[in-house]
Each structure stands twice: as structure tokens, then as C-alpha cells.
Amino acid sequence: MNVKLDQFLEQSTPKVLKSNRRCLKFLSEAYAAGNPGMITRPRADITADHGGFSAHYGCPDPEMRTIASWLLTYGKDKPRRLAKLIPALWRRHAREDLKLAGLLLANLSQEELGEDPWMALIHLFGKQEPMEIILEIAEEMNRSGHQVPNNEWLIAMAQQSPLWHQIAMLFVSVRGENFSELRQLIITAPGGGELFERIRNKLLKQDN
Numbered sequence: 001m002n003v004k005l006d007q008f009l010e011q012s013t014p015k016v017l018k019s020n021r022r023c024l025k026f027l028s029e030a031y032a033a034g035n036p037g038m039i040t041r042p043r044a045d046i047t048a049d050h051g052g053f054s055a056h057y058g059c060p061d062p063e064m065r066t067i068a069s070w071l072l073t074y075g076k077d078k079p080r081r082l083a084k085l086i087p088a089l090w091r092r093h094a095r096e097d098l099k100l101a102g103l104l105l106a107n108l109s110q111e112e113l114g115e116d117p118w119m120a121l122i123h124l125f126g127k128q129e130p131m132e133i134i135l136e137i138a139e140e141m142n143r144s145g146h147q148v149p150n151n152e153w154l155i156a157m158a159q160q161s162p163l164w165h166q167i168a169m170l171f172v173s174v175r176g177e178n179f180s181e182l183r184q185l186i187i188t189a190p191g192g193g194e195l196f197e198r199i200r201n202k203l204l205k206q207d208n
Contacts, residue, residue, distance in 0.1 A: 002063050008033040009066070014074035017081055020088040027067070027089075031096045034063030052130055055094035064096060068103035079112035083120075086113075090124040095133065102137030106144035117146040118153075118171075125163060131196055134167055138174045148175035151182055162190040173199050 008030060016026040035058040059067075075082040086104050089097040101124070105117050113120050121137065142148050148171050158168040169189040172179050179186070186203050 002034055002036065002066070005030065005034040005063050005066060009070050012070075017071070017075050017078075017085075020085055023085055024088060024092060027097070027100065028057070028094075030067050030070075031057035031059040031094070034059035034067065036060060036063075052128070053093060053095040053098070055096075057094065057096050059096050061099075064099050064103065068100055068107070071100075071104070072107055079108055080114070083108060083113045086120070087124060093126075095130075098130070098133045099136065102133070102140050105137065106140040106146065117141060118149050122157065122164065122167070125167070127163065129163065129167070131166070131170065131192060135170050135174070135195075135199075138171055142174050148172075151179075154182060155185060158185050158189070165189050166192055166196065169200065169203070170196075173203055179203065 012026060012030075016022045071082060071085075082104055086101045089101040089104075102121075105113070105121055108117070110116055118141070121141070138148065148154075154168045154171055157171075158165040165185070166189050169186055172182050172186065183204070186200060189200065191197070192200075
């Protein structure tokens with residue numbers, strides 16, 4: 001329980017949801033309130049070239065879920081506002097922004113998002129993205145009932161760019177089913193960091 005964050009949210013008004021600009025400012029303050037007092041910078045294991053975060057406030061996972069719950073509670077009557085917030089969060093690209101975007105993707109329906117959640121996610125990607133957070137988001141979405149797409153979808157995704165190929169392999173690992181048909185996708189994915197290669201090796205060993 002984070003008393004500082006709870007007090008901040010209790011004193012906040014849902015009116016901040018009326019514009020992305022106001023909401024982004026509100027969220028920066030919420031992240032800061034959620035910081036337990038000691039920032040531990042994440043090890044950014046990077047896909048493609050050198051992706052990363054624009055900022056890291058040090059807001060832990062439980063506090064991030066509290067913030068997401070506040071947004072979903074007060075935005076439930078107009079979920080499209082929350083859907084439109086997701087690209088703005090991604091553009092700002094703080095670690096907490098990406099985490100929050102993932103929590104919103106996991107908890108909004110296809111109808112509320114206006115498109116398939118997985119399509120909404122991959123359309124957010126820039127030229128470089130931090131693999132650790134992408135993996136967390138994919139796991140969150142899969143757990144929430146937005147199941148990882150089928151083999152054909154993943155293969156088509158992998159053909160779009162080196163980054164998308166890497167992330168398609170992450171999606172394969174999250175799905176956790178028989179992936180023998182995707183062995184070539186796994187083998188040919190461009191090299192990544194330590195975490196990425198550990199995932200690749202685990203998938204290949206499981207497929208033997």
C-alpha cells in the first residue's frame with residue numbers, strides 16, 4: 001500500500017481525462033507519487049539497435065496497477081478516451097508510460113480500442129523498442145484474455161521489419177504452445193540482447 005499515491009489519486013479529479021495533455025501531466029505526478037523513495041533503473045535489454053526509455057520515475061508494478069485501475073474506473077463511461085491516450089503514452093516513452101499503455105491494452109476490449117488489441121500494440125512500435133517492456137506487455141495481454149495471434153499472423157508480422165521479427169518471436173514465447181511450425185521464424189530472428197537470446201535458446205530446446 002502506497003499512502004502517498006493513494007492520497008494523490010483521492011485528491012485528483014477525473015476531469016484530467018478530458019485531454020491527453022492534462023492526463024499526461026497528471027500521470028507524471030502519479031508516477032512520482034508512486035515512487036517508494038528509491039529508484040532502481042531497469043536493465044534495458046534492447047531489441048534492434050538501441051531502444052530505451054525517455055524517463056524512468058521508479059514507480060513499481062503494484063503502484064502502476066493502482067494508477068491503471070484509477071484510469072479504468074473513471075474512464076469506463078468513455079473508454080475511447082483511454083484508447084486515444086495509449087498512442088500519446090507511447091510517444092512520450094517513459095518506462096511507466098509503456099507499462100501503463102500495456103495495462104490499458106490488456107484491459108480494454110477490441111470494441112473499445114477500435115481495433116484488435118495486438119494490432120493496436122504493434123502499430124505503436126517505433127524503430128527501436130525495449131524488449132523487456134514489450135515482453136511484459138505481451139504477457140499481460142495474453143493473461144487478460146487477448147490471446148497471442150495464430151502462426152500465420154506471426155509469420156506475416158515477422159516479414160515486416162527486423163524489429164517486428166524480433167518481437168514476433170517474443171510473442172511466440174508468450175503463447176507457449178506447440179511452435180514447431182515457427183522454428184524458422186525463431187532461428188532467423190535478428191540477434192538481440194542477453195534476455196532475447198535466452199528466450200530464443202529456450203524455445204529451440206523445447207522444440208527438440
